[in-house]
Amino acid sequence: MEYIDLRSDTVTQPTPAMRKAMAEAVMGDDVYEDDPTVKELENKSAAILKKEAALFVPTGTFGNQLALLTHCSRGTEVILNENCHIVQHECGAAALISGVQLRCFEPANPYPVSKEYEKRIRIPGDIHEPVTSLLVTENPLSNGTVLPLSELTALKNLGERFNLPIHMDGARIFNAALSLNVSPAEIARCADSVMFCFSKGLCAPVGSMLAGTKEFIKKARKNRKLMGGGLHKAGAVAAAALVALQEMPPLLRDDHEKALLLGQLLSEIPELSVDITRIQINMVFFNFRNNNIDREALATYLMENGILINPPDKDGIIRLVTHHWITSDNLKTTVSAIKDFLL
Numbered sequence: 001m002e003y004i005d006l007r008s009d010t011v012t013q014p015t016p017a018m019r020k021a022m023a024e025a026v027m028g029d030d031v032y033e034d035d036p037t038v039k040e041l042e043n044k045s046a047a048i049l050k051k052e053a054a055l056f057v058p059t060g061t062f063g064n065q066l067a068l069l070t071h072c073s074r075g076t077e078v079i080l081n082e083n084c085h086i087v088q089h090e091c092g093a094a095a096l097i098s099g100v101q102l103r104c105f106e107p108a109n110p111y112p113v114s115k116e117y118e119k120r121i122r123i124p125g126d127i128h129e130p131v132t133s134l135l136v137t138e139n140p141l142s143n144g145t146v147l148p149l150s151e152l153t154a155l156k157n158l159g160e161r162f163n164l165p166i167h168m169d170g171a172r173i174f175n176a177a178l179s180l181n182v183s184p185a186e187i188a189r190c191a192d193s194v195m196f197c198f199s200k201g202l203c204a205p206v207g208s209m210l211a212g213t214k215e216f217i218k219k220a221r222k223n224r225k226l227m228g229g230g231l232h233k234a235g236a237v238a239a240a241a242l243v244a245l246q247e248m249p250p251l252l253r254d255d256h257e258k259a260l261l262l263g264q265l266l267s268e269i270p271e272l273s274v275d276i277t278r279i280q281i282n283m284v285f286f287n288f289r290n291n292n293i294d295r296e297a298l299a300t301y302l303m304e305n306g307i308l309i310n311p312p313d314k315d316g317i318i319r320l321v322t323h324h325w326i327t328s329d330n331l332k333t334t335v336s337a338i339k340d341f342l343l
Contacts (some may be wrong), residue, residue, distance in 0.1 A: 005308045006203055006328045009172075009255070009282060009323040014257055015249065018240035022205075027235030030056070031133035031225070037147035037235035041242050045196075045209045048245070049173075049188040053211045053217035056238060058229055060085070060171045063195035063210040065093045066227060068134065069191065070220045079120050081107050084138045085169055097227065101130050107141070114154040121162055139187060140177045144319075146179040152190035163193040172210070173268035174249040175281040178256060181221045184249075192216070201252050201282060202244035203324050206237050241262040249300040251324060258322040258331060265335040271342050284320045291305035291316070293342075301341045308336050 005011045014022070019133035037054050046054040057063045064086050065269035078094065079088060082104035086094060096102050105116045124128045136211060138156055139147045159166045170176070170184075188194045193212035198204035210220060224230060258343045259282045265276040266286050271293070274286045288295065295312040302309055312318045322331070 001306055003303075003306050004326065004334060005326070006216050006320040006322070006326065006334065007308050007310045008321050009201040011308075012199070012201065012325060013047055014205045014240050015203055015243070015324075018204060019244045021239040021243050022236050023214070025235045025239035027233045029232045030234045031232055033084070033231040035233070035235045037242065038069060038103075038231070038238040041238045041245070042209070044245060046211050048184055049194055049196075049211050050185040051188060051194065051211040052214045053212065055217050055220050055224060056129050056231070056234060056241075057195075057208050057210055058206065059199075060169070060195060060197045060208045061090045061093065061230055062227065063197075063208045064069050064090060064167070064169055064172040065097050066210055066223055066226060066229070067193045067212075068094050068098045068100060068136075069223050069227070071165050071167060072098050072100045075101075075130060075215070077101045077103050077122060077130040078134045078136055079105070079117050079132060080102045080136035081105065081141070083107060083134065083140060083142055085142055085171065086136060086138075088142065100133065105134075108123050109210060112126075112157045113151065113252045114187060117155060118158055120196045121164070122318045132164060135166045136169065137166060137191065138171075140179070140281050140322075144278060144281055145262075149180065149182065149190070151185060152187065155263070156190040159192070167191060169195045171197045175201060175256070176251050178253055179251075179280045190297045195311070198241040198244045201255055202241075203246040203322055204241045204244035206234065207241045209241075240331060243322065247248060248324070252282070255326075256280075258282070258328065261328060262320060262335070263320060265331060269335070269339060269342070272338075280330075282322045284322070285317050287315075292312045298338070298341055299342045302317050302334070302337055305337050307337055 032040045032249050041055040121132045173184050173196045195210050197208045262283045263276050263279045
């Protein structure tokens, strides 16, 4: 059965142009730094974000953890939003790989403002306390919200005041840029290092990028090898990522429009609660007004009818994600199936 897959934009398949590029890719050995396709990808990524250098890595989680390992000393503390990917979806890797402590805060509404970071910063002096080594932000946030430039700028200014680097998990930074109607570089300038993914809405089969200063990337390259991420004939996957970088970012606007259409269709179902204002990228969140409705049963019912969604979160909220391979007809089919489930 061919499913309508709304679980995530990580399920995207490479486009025909990407498959062709992979088949024809010029390859070298990236551990020796002589893979021309990887080098081109890294240079173009750095240029787009207006960073000095960039480093191709296997995954977004790898890129985030590599950033922590490169920025931080063991036993120091990293401040970040408790709902961000590094806390919620990276298996506690920061403790194992970097030996750092995560100091989390609950985000304020509607945004985690810089004061939440400032009141948690710990400076050297008290022998009982760990020292803050890094501030981490995420844009877009994992709940689909896009941080405005004013928030990011305030955080950047805070980091400069306390001489603390900032890492940005920008897995979907191109989505954020479209939502804010700015360039990705305008977002990236607010962080010392930025990670973004090729394998989500950009449709490449694998890979992410970590960007920053030349000095930072030089250190990160050594750490990438330490973490087992030294890639040899990586040009094959880098070729697909190059196509993704060149062709896919403008098409993300279609994904945003499809998400808005889905939200509007879902909001017409009386049993559902949908916050249309929360649809800022390609994610739609909804809940049932009646807490007695079995949300797990909905996921099972939809799967039996050719539609894949993730189970609800701990609050019963269900997330649907649009992407390049989802059509408006797919969305109408999904909404119709949800209506049938409620009959």
